[in-house]
Amino acid sequence: MKNRHPLLDQYVELDISGKTMPIRGKLIDLGQDILVLHNGNQFLYVPLIHLQQLRLSVHDKQDMDVPETLFEHQNELISYRKVLMNAKGMFSEMYIAGNQSIHGYLTSVMNDFFVFYSPVYHSVIVSLSHLKYLIPYNPNVTPYTLTPEQFPLKPSPITLARTFDQQLRKLIGEFVILDLGENPNKIGVLKSIDQNIIELSTASGNAVYIHFDHVKTVHLP
Incomplete structure (x- = not known):
């Protein structure tokens, strides 16, 4: 699908559930259940379940230098679960709905949910069907510039189930x-x-x- 989609490597706009304004950027990759967009600064991983519309951008095309993606291998088909597994332990931002964007670390991936550890909310259990997009940050970035001593990555106090x-x-x-x-x-x-x-x-x-x-x-x- 990656080699066939006509909008791959084009500057596009996405309408996703729960977000009033479109997301714009260069379409980097497209799998069966997730796509990757680069907005000039960050990679956005968007589960396709929330994609309402994908179209060529009507705005001026932006020439942008796209760096190497942070974790997935280019010779492998990208998938939602692979992205989550690769993002474990990386400082990331996730967007749920409305203005609900939280920062922290993905710690566990189960059958249909994952656990996200935030300095604000601590261990958050997130349904896989409700994540709108995930933004992994570069390895040298930490939440709120906290040191590891100020924000140690703690295991979830909750015993995790499968579903x-x-x-x-x-x-x-x-x-x-x-x-x-x-x-x-x-x-x-x-x-x-x-x-x-x-x-x-x-x-x-x-x-x-x-x-x-x-x-x-x-x-x-």
Whole structure:
């Protein structure tokens, strides 16, 4: 597919779910479930599940020097899972939705979720189906210029399950924050999960019910 797509190595625009403005850059690689864009400064890895439209940019084409990609081998077909595995331990930025862009390190990759360790949120469990894009940084860059002593990479305090559903079920009874706390009704005690419906007890003691498929991230305070 990499050698056949007509927009490969062209300056393009992407519309992705949850982002109002298009993303622009040079299309570097295109796999079965992920594409790679270079915006002049960074590589963006965009899962195709959130790609709404890909088109040639109507803006002036930019001549940009594209450096060597940080980890994947050019003779291998790129895939979402390979990108995540290669990004483990690298300082990265990930974008979930709205203004939810967080910085840290990808520490574990499971069947349908991964764990992202952030100096702000600590261990965040992220559904694979909700990552909009990942930006790995150069090896000499650290989050907020923190030293390794200030921001040691810690293992997750949570025993990891194989799937996102199993992982949430392990947290029943715990005080959790869903979707990075963007909505106060997504902060509370996880009471139960029944037929893909999550029951959360909020600060007021009221029950809130959320469909499992709409949970993007979960972390403990």
